Amino acid sequence: xxxxxxxxxxxxxxxxxxxxxxxxxxxxxxxxxxxxxxxxxxxxxxxxxxxxxxxxxxxxxxxxxxxxxxxxxxxxxxxxxxxxxxxxxxxxxxxxxxxxxxxxxxxxxxxxxxxxxxxxxxxxxxxxxxxxxxxxxxxxxxxxxxxxxxxxxxxxxxxxxxxxxxxxxxxxxxxxxxxxxxxxxxxxxxxxxxxxxxxxxxxxxxxxxxxxxxxxxxxxxxx
Numbered sequence: 001x002x003x004x005x006x007x008x009x010x011x012x013x014x015x016x017x018x019x020x021x022x023x024x025x026x027x028x029x030x031x032x033x034x035x036x037x038x039x040x041x042x043x044x045x046x047x048x049x050x051x052x053x054x055x056x057x058x059x060x061x062x063x064x065x066x067x068x069x070x071x072x073x074x075x076x077x078x079x080x081x082x083x084x085x086x087x088x089x090x091x092x093x094x095x096x097x098x099x100x101x102x103x104x105x106x107x108x109x110x111x112x113x114x115x116x117x118x119x120x121x122x123x124x125x126x127x128x129x130x131x132x133x134x135x136x137x138x139x140x141x142x143x144x145x146x147x148x149x150x151x152x153x154x155x156x157x158x159x160x161x162x163x164x165x166x167x168x169x170x171x172x173x174x175x176x177x178x179x180x181x182x183x184x185x186x187x188x189x190x191x192x193x194x195x196x197x198x199x200x201x202x203x204x205x206x207x208x209x210x211x212x213x214x215x216x217x218x219x220x221x222x223x
Contacts (some may be wrong), residue, residue, distance in 0.1 A: 067143035068151070075152040078135045078202070079159025082128045086164060090175040096120075097174035104177050127181055132156060132202050136209020149210025150203045157202030161195040 090097060096116055103109045135156065136149045167173045168181040181187055 022222050041069070057080050067145050067148045068140060070143045071152040072155060073147040074135050074139050074201075075155025075206075076159055078131050078152070078206075079163065080155035082124075082131050082156070082160045083163035086124045086160075087167070087175075089124060090173075093120055096178065101174070101177050128160070128202070129205055132205035133209040136206035136211075137213045140210035140213025144214050146207060146210045146214060150207045153201075153203035153206025154199040155202075155204065157198035157200070158195045159200045160202070161191070162181040165194075 021200050092117075096113065100109065100113050100117055103113060132153050135152060139152055140146070168176060169183070170176070171180045
């Protein structure tokens, strides 16, 4: 009997190392995925850093050429168009302007005539604003540069003032409410002031149109 007990005890002791080895193997199998999880994160971080370093720098946006030429042509067209609209409005309402001229000479301008004249001049200024703004939009699409919009508006205002200046010397022109102008130093200085005023107004309005048109262009968006 004693021999049987000794055999059983030795068998149990022999089985214990195998069980411990199985447990250690299981722990090794469980711990292996943890080491595998760390390696991919390091690899991905390294690859992302390499990609960011290898990414090429963005090239600056190219601007169209011959922008100044487009600005001068746009300004000339705007000035001529607004001057034609002004002259047509005056000739169409020639009767009103002649009546206003007679009332001004008698110093008895009525409220009705004054309001009608204000409405006609208001329409002229509104047309000038719309033409300058639309010209700025078109120039902003073509030339992109905003300073060219300022240049085009200034040219348009000066051209408009210069085209209307000769009409003040025409005796039969209905727009001369106070009579025909005379060519002297005072008239020349006044005309220069009017040119500067119309040029500044046209430049600001045309610049606003160019600003709106070029707002999404990469040249100004990436700044």
